[in-house]
Amino acid sequence: MLTMNINQAKEQFLEIIRQIEYWESVILEKKGKSVATLLPYEEYASLRRLKNFLVMQELSAVMKYAGITAKEIYQNSLQELEKR
Numbered sequence: 001m002l003t004m005n006i007n008q009a010k011e012q013f014l015e016i017i018r019q020i021e022y023w024e025s026v027i028l029e030k031k032g033k034s035v036a037t038l039l040p041y042e043e044y045a046s047l048r049r050l051k052n053f054l055v056m057q058e059l060s061a062v063m064k065y066a067g068i069t070a071k072e073i074y075q076n077s078l079q080e081l082e083k084r
Helices: 006-011 013-021 041-066 070-083
Strands: 002-005 026-030 033-038
Touching: 002 006, 002 013, 006 013, 006 026, 013 026
Parallel strands: 002 026
Antiparallel strands: 026 033
């Protein structure tokens, strides 16, 4: 994983994109502090799916604790949509 400051990244943008295509992530720094990460799209998409999965697991646990079923949520949602 590469680390560079934002000014370097501006000057070498095309080269950075080429490296990202080969699965090299780049951390961008501003005044010595990490502020952003550039990563391959496939890696981003995978992380996004994982995050969504974890959110759904948490929601499922909350629903189970509250005694609410997915069917009840679905039916309530349909009723709300029909009111509109």
